[in-house]
Amino acid sequence: MAWKTRRMRRSLPALSFLLFAALSDTASAAQAAPADRRLSQIDTVVVIYAENRSFDSLYGRFPGADGLDHAPASTLRQRDRDGSLLPELPPIWGGLTGRGVTPVVTQDMTAHLPNAPFQVDAAEGFNVPDSLRTRDLWHRFYQNRMQIDGGNNDGFVAWGNAGAMPMGNWAGAGMKMWSIARRYTLADHFFMGAFGGSFLNHLWLICACAPVYPDAANSPAKDLIARTTPDGKALALAANSPRSALEGPPKFVHDGNLTPDGYAVNTMQPPYRPSWNPAPEGMDAAFSDPSAPTTLPPQKDTTIGEQLTQAGISWAWYAGAWNDALKRGLKPSPPEFQPHHQPFNYYAAYAPGTAARSAHLRDGGMDGVTFLADIDAGRLPQVSFYKPQGNLDQHPGYANITSGDAHLATLIEHLEHSPQWPHMFVIVTYDENGGLWDHVAPPKGDRWGPGTRIPALLISPFVKKGHVEHTPYDTTSIQRFLNRRFSLTPLRGLVDRDAAIAAHGQRPLGDLTETLLPAP
Template sequence: MKRSSGLALFSSTLALCTAASAPAFAAQPGDPPDGIAKIETVVVIFAENRAFDNLYGHFPGAEGIDKASKESLEQRDRDGSVLSELPPVWDGLTAKGVTPPVTQAMTEHLPNEPFTVNDAKGFNVPLSVATHDLWHRYYQNQMQINGGKNDMFVAWADSGAMPMSNWDASKTDMWAVAQKYVLADHFFMGGFGGSFFNHQWLVCACAPYYPDADKNPAKPSISVTDDSGTALKIADNSPKSARDGIPKFVSDGNLTPDFYAVNTMQPPYQPSGNDPAPGGDPRMADPAKPTTLPPQTEPTIGDMLSLKHVSWAWYSGAWQYSLDHGNHTPTPNFQYHHQPFNYYANYAPGTEARREHLRDAGLGGVSFIQAIDDGALPQVSFYKPQGNLNEHSGYADIQAGDRHIADVVAHLEKSPQWPHMLVVVTYDENGGIWDHVAPPKGDRWGPGTRIPAIIISPFAKHGYVDHTPYDTTSILRLITERFELPVLHGIVVRDKAVAAHGEPPLGDLTGGLDLN
């Protein structure tokens, strides 16, 4: 049965009240240090699809590729044997239209180890070139991590050797920013898999849900898993070896067998990849499309901030452009599923909350940068760069996004709000790319692969590598603690799960700060 919007709003309000009645954080060991109130402005910049070793694997003082054991560099085939060599990058390493291309044939017989894409003695592909995208999906990520051994990234990829790629990023602008401030080298993506799911983890620490998915158009998108429940069931006609081709699964869908949405679904509201229903409300996406996710009602960090009257906004590059003119490639290449609040009933078209909190960052982030320069940022800002500036494999290159984000950081450093600001620059997920460090054992949803995170602030320890374990929810921990918010349920679950596995607790990002 389809839930009415009235019921959805009621559920949301009830959930919010329940959360609000939970006790606020009591002082405990591991709580944030005194002085956290000095942080008055928090800015989160969320780039796309890079594993830690992919960009910062050779960063001085960090646990990078240089410190990995030989065993941890090797990839195994689907039968568990060590690959004698990597398979080629199917269809070539460079994205379509790149000249000169690096073809599939040029990637044959790579040794079973990581390779550097911009190595002058190798492929010599510059950071300004877009490369082949890779699967970055919920179940595949778990299969690739393989219990922490990280030795099945190639086996369960759709791109041959590509997961083992990395870049010499030591000349990038953000590398210099990381050297100046804090690079967190044990920061993991909050959820397994891709962008859709990890954007949800950034704002909600939750898995979206599709009620009664088996009774509506989404039914064929329900995944079929093996007995473990953490891996897809392999199809009978799947190639036995990673060297023979891309694996095939019985059903590699967007939903878990119990109807949680873990791979990309479209927002129920425009801008969405799905058009409005014929004759329907033009502000909505057609709910009859199998990829339209019903409006979500779980409490988000936005709800919690609003509850405590803390100002906040999600700034999205090319948001208004996309609404007014549709999308265009290669610029701005707006990404519908990178807008997490657009999945929630509380931010539906027509609501005051949407008008207040979902803001257009402008093309190239120009409106966001103007707010920075004017000292007009809310207490908490999230910034999502438009597609061509987000560093995602396939349609974006690293250099353009890196330079853009460094430019934003330079504006932040000159903002009137800078003296009391904390900025986190991180990536939503690993983009299917290998990293050698085992993620902490957590709950059913994550954490997944290690990703880069840079902590930038007048309070940041300068030139520091922070080894504290963090994940995407650490951003929420910081915001929750700083503004004394009710704790989102997913954070409580994550913390308990990590503790139950005997893992050290996930931090709140203050390990990289000196607030005294």
């Protein structure tokens, strides 16, 4: 298959990298003390986790960023499944706008687009306002690896289900969060921690690990095991798959949620409510049906939560509409609560009835009102994670850009006026790219990632103002920041990721302290 034959050259020869690393180590040692003096002034860390947007799709035109205007022409074109350049983009299969959305942009209206990125909200183009939902795309583990194609990023159309749609982007300048990014720091080389979708990337945020389904081949989930190519890096293509992306989406022998060796990489349901898998009759209603194929058994790995607790650091995961989901169940109408966006709910340490669950898993309230109340009252714990409810998280398909953008901006406004603001550090980022293309190659890492580039904003009295930070980061950089600020021991996944990055001769991933102002 053509995607396997092309490999991106290393950005630095090995000798140059070793020299760079030595100089970096010297510089890092000199800068450590000032950075740590700044860090010691930060008492409250807030992580806000939005949904499914690549960097280029929202911030590709941001001034000073490594965006679309800086992309080499060779990175803008997509290849077909045989490795040849596509003469044009295929139509957007099923149309551009989501179900029930007016105006409708049909599949036929998207035919014969040039092989290049296109602006969804351009007046001279489709003129679809950011307040409308556009269609969802595949954002799955193996597909993301195939789309990245070793760093060429030229397989997003060939190995997606939405034709041209991965190449869509939005102007961005009208977003409220653009204005906030102009006042603080925008990181333009921040990558999702794991390949694929929300499920794996949420768990990566707190654990830097891939969840395990024990003895998967003999379990209720045995039919969810994917069929892959012999090297395990891609899905096996079905004999009746269209040869060209111009003819339709690819077909695979068997796409699944589990790897052949039993890791869960695509969406599984948590073992505890809220979950799409309710308890069977006669079982504790707080638990999901363990016999359902998509119920993931409770996970036992250590998370950042236990590390913070052991260090005496207060923390909480605020989930928008959590209590509503527990009371009403999961409804297809707003707020579109997503159980697989609640990572601690997969871990035995936070099972129903445990003290840890009561202490750390909190309802963020409808529209985030409970989280906002804690912000305004100055009662946030030392570390807070906040997950917006579905209709406010910007996920294509069931959410739009405008509503989520307004919600994020409201959160920042309240945080800036919080009694805790003078000693606060806020990270706003996205779980993953949602299947949307980006032109920057992710660092070469390990089996699990990093994946596609995503937006990240660093907001604090202590960060550089009006700054674009080019240091390479991924989702694990959030843990690196917490580790450094609170003197925590890195989880095994971070150690493995760093070793893999170094083995590929890549620049080390940063810990976000690079965005801090020089210490006085």
